[in-house]
Amino acid sequence: MNTDNQPEVILSVNNLVKDFPLGQSLKANLMRAVNDVSFELRKGEALAIVGESGSGKSTGARILTRIYDETAGEITFKGQPVSDFIKQHGSLEYARQVQMIFQDPFGSLNPVHTIYHHIARPLLIHKRAKKDSIHRLVYELLELVGLSPAKETAEKYPHELSGGQRQRVAIARAIAVDPEVILADEPISMLDVSVRLGILNLMTDLKDNYGISFMYITHDIATARYFAEKTAVMYVGHMVEWGDSDNVTQNPQHPYSQLLLSAVPEVGNAGKRELLAKKGEIPLWKPDSVGCPFAPRCLKATQACAQSLPEPTQIGENHYARCHHL
Ligand SMILES: Nc1ncnc2c1ncn2[C@@H]1O[C@H](COP(=O)(O)OP(=O)(O)OP(=O)(O)O)[C@@H](O)[C@H]1O
Numbered sequence: 300m301n302t303d304n305q306p307e308v309i310l311s312v313n314n315l316v317k318d319f320p321l322g323q324s325l326k327a328n329l330m331r332a333v334n335d336v337s338f339e340l341r342k343g344e345a346l347a348i349v350g351e352s353g354s355g356k357s358t359g360a361r362i363l364t365r366i367y368d369e370t371a372g373e374i375t376f377k378g379q380p381v382s383d384f385i386k387q388h389g390s391l392e393y394a395r396q397v398q399m400i401f402q403d404p405f406g407s408l409n410p411v412h413t414i415y416h417h418i419a420r421p422l423l424i425h426k427r428a429k430k431d432s433i434h435r436l437v438y439e440l441l442e443l444v445g446l447s448p449a450k451e452t453a454e455k456y457p458h459e460l461s462g463g464q465r466q467r468v469a470i471a472r473a474i475a476v477d478p479e480v481i482l483a484d485e486p487i488s489m490l491d492v493s494v495r496l497g498i499l500n501l502m503t504d505l506k507d508n509y510g511i512s513f514m515y516i517t518h519d520i521a522t523a524r525y526f527a528e529k530t531a532v533m534y535v536g537h538m539v540e541w542g543d544s545d546n547v548t549q550n551p552q553h554p555y556s557q558l559l560l561s562a563v564p565e566v567g568n569a570g571k572r573e574l575l576a577k578k579g580e581i582p583l584w585k586p587d588s589v590g591c592p593f594a595p596r597c598l599k600a601t602q603a604c605a606q607s608l609p610e611p612t613q614i615g616e617n618h619y620a621r622c623h624h625l
């Protein structure tokens with residue numbers, strides 16, 4: 300805890316921008332996948348990043364793992380610019396502390412190796428265990444993620460497990476190296492509905508009892524509300540609304556967040572979605588694009604919305620949005 304009684308900030312992102320070349324041309328034609336995104340991730344807290352396909356969620360996560368460099372902006376890890384942290388401690392140490400889990404647990408596991416191999420390997424690479432204690436540690440980790448009997452599970456190959464069990468293996472592998480942060484990119488979206496809650500509850504346990512911070516990427520605002528203390532809604536590379544999950548999901552103020560929430564099945568809102576937005580185009584954002592990205596679909600859009608990107612407006616305690624009509 301720090302002086303203002305909030306958990307310490309582990310990762311902070313300020314004014315992050317990422318451009319990609321469009322097609323083959325390297326310089327002339329760029330698209331802006333992430334624009335002016337800022338957030339903080341605190342110890343033991345989850346931040347849900349919610350948005351539809353192409354909104355820049357995975358790009359943000361890949362920048363945080365340093366797979367991609369940012370075009371502009373600052374990333375701070377444990378109070379230090381991330382490049383300084385890596386210079387001082389090495390990229391292997393950064394990779395240990397910032398783990399990622401993916402949508403497709405099958406794709407992220409090697410079919411020719413046993414589960415034991417998958418968990419033992421990072422322990423060895425990151426020198427987290429001596430050779431004689433590795434077996435015990437692997438079994439402990441498998442038990443911790445709910446895969447018991449651990450010894451039997453360890454001897455299996457990925458194809459012998461269910462999707463939910465494979466995702467538990469991916470989580471065990473991530474926590475094996477005692478990370479500070481897990482970037483979870485749609486970790487439950489490919490799983491059977493019946494096992495999704497179990498994975499979310501496992502992640503909740505890791506967050507609440509082991510102090511791991513999560514960035515939880517999802518299309519599904521209902522699970523964001525269930526799992527994460529904070530929620531940020533993204534649209535076409537922009538964070539359009541963010542704050543405490545309760546505020547964002549119970550009192551959404553941005554027309555796009557309202558649209559997303561209207562898609563959550565609840566008695567009485569059938570058909571409401573059509574009333575909240577036009578069928579307009581989802582724009583291709585470029586470095587010189589102006590205005591609010593949601594303007595072409597927004598029922599409230601006025602001239603101002605086509606002319607300038609709204610600055611963040613504070614709506615309440617821990618609740619912000621970018622909209623000219625707030
Ligand atoms: N390596 C790349 N090169 C060029 N364009 C890219 C690259 N990676 C992502 N993009 C583009 O950036 C935009 C954002 O993509 P991103 O994968 O971050 O979206 P997302 O929110 O994760 O979507 P989804 O929900 O489908 O996973 C998309 O328009 C995508 O085509």
Ligand SMILES: [Mg+2]
Binds near residue numbers: 356357358484
């Ligand atoms: Mg993605």
